[in-house]
Amino acid sequence: MSELTLTVMRLGFLAVLWLFVIVAVQVIRSDLFGTRVTQRGSRRDGGRPQQQAPRQARQATPPPQRQQSGGGRQRRGAPTKLVVSEGSLTGTTVALQGQTITLGRAHDSTIVLDDDYASSRHARIYPDRDGQWIVEDLGSTNGTYLDRTRLTTPTPIPPGAPIRIGKTVIELRK
């Protein structure tokens, strides 16, 4: 085999090997640069968080909040993160990206509560069709409290209102 062919193959092989590594890194680029880019993009084109799970109409939403959520004002003031402000998970934040957030002691919950007063599937927080965030108690034993009132129906979350589950308090913030 001629010297030239072998040299070309040698360099070609190195190039292909590196190409593989680069492609592999491309596959996991979200690990390197975070998911923030796609997150912003989806919010821009959607206008507001896209809803996933709760396709069932949440008629329980009281009209005032829905009006509030209709205008541009709401979009500017929409909460972007969920913050745990009291309890063993204090300081935990979860970005609100239109997904349903489940709370409870079950291992597959979005926020796994390590709290004797919490049920395994305690409550969930999800955006309704208008992008208004709703908290719903999932039949917990000790109840979910919004401010001081115990929840009986899915209820919209006013900005800054504390949601109390056992010893854990969470808030939605901008």
Add this chain to the structure above:
Amino acid sequence: MSSSTQSTTHHTSTIGAIGAPSRRNTELAMLVFAVAIPMFAYANVGLAINNTVPPGLLAYGVGLGLLAGVGHLVVRKFAPYADPLLLPLATLLNGLGLVVIWRLDQSKLLQSIDQAGSAAPRQLLYTAMGIALFVVVLIFLKDHRVLQRYTYISMVGALILLLLPLVPGLGANIYGAKIWISVAGFSIQPGEFAKIVLAIFFAGYLMVKRDALALASRRFMGLYLPRGRDLGPILVVWGISIVILVFETDLGTSLLFFGMFVIMLYVATERTSWIVFGLLMSAVGAVGVASFEPHIQTRVQAWLDPMREFNLSRSGVHDGVMHSEQLQQALWAFGSGGTLGTGLGQGHSDLIRFAANSDFILATFGEELGLAGLMAILLVYALIVERGVRTALAARDPFGKLLAIGLSGAFALQVFVVAGGVMGLIPLTGMTMPFLAYGGSSVIANWALIGILLRISDTARRPAPSPAPNPDAEMTQVVRP
């Protein structure tokens, strides 16, 4: 507890998004790429050595492609949300290893000393067995949390595996290290399997005990010192690894187990003091044992002065210990490779003679692919470890987290110990490069390791089931005073 759960939620919010794509097609594309590269390498070796494209090229490609394809289909069926990169990366390394083992089979020198000749077909058989175990793991291990039940059984199992080479009649002393057992003509390294079993034990144990280990401590000079009685487990593991070191004279395995335990202890408790303790204890242990164990002393001397060892070996001095020119030859191989390498099939790494296609296979890569190729290989290893750590971050249950970090930590340590040893950074130990090196136990055990990591990542990335709608919600309202 609290802060580690905090990171759990933090990462599920970014990774475990509801509509996470399964990414199986990405995996398939990468897999095709990962099979094509070793085929290219195989053709290149054939052209360089025999001036013809090797006649087995198509069969080899089909064989590797078939194995990878079976792996992919099983992942698609049984772990649809698993990580897309682990399988292609492992396939690439395994395929390249096969090619280089075949290339060393062609060496007249190695054939004449009976070190090579028919290693590649056997390695292909081991690869098939490895993929079979990988498939078995994915099919029968539906949820990695099942392994948690076998915490203490794993401990016993791992100890038995580790001590098997010491059983008279079963253990085999090959080149000074007693880490093999021979069963029905096959030599098996139980340590490779013990690595996985031990990771299961450590994960199960630390998950239960980590609060006691993390919280009950005194602060002293910026470090959290654990209570005396909490030092128990680390002392026991340290003792076991010293026993391995003394009786099996295997520095690598000993370092691997102790290092894995320290990594998992650190991850479980977030206490830097454990790392400080771990480093101190391994230093004390290694120096202590090296002071009276001649096999390890030889290794250390070879590391400090490979050229002297080379001359001793060449001059045929018989002073009771086996001198070997391997390390110096490996260093020359790396050196003659330079930046871009000599090209596949055109190096002289067969001068390493013993273990040229197993422990020292990295030297062949270094010579024939050069620094550029070696860096790519090491990056592929780094990517496997990165995916493992990422899996640990994404896992929602503490057991899965610890198991994933333990397995990928052990993998990383093994790569470091072998690569460092071959390159002269640390004393050489008798371990094999995962996937690349010739050796059945290593290939089979590492495929099982990848299978478990894929299972954990499938569980971690699987979208959470949406809570069942409460049928009463629309009709009845609970009225409370």
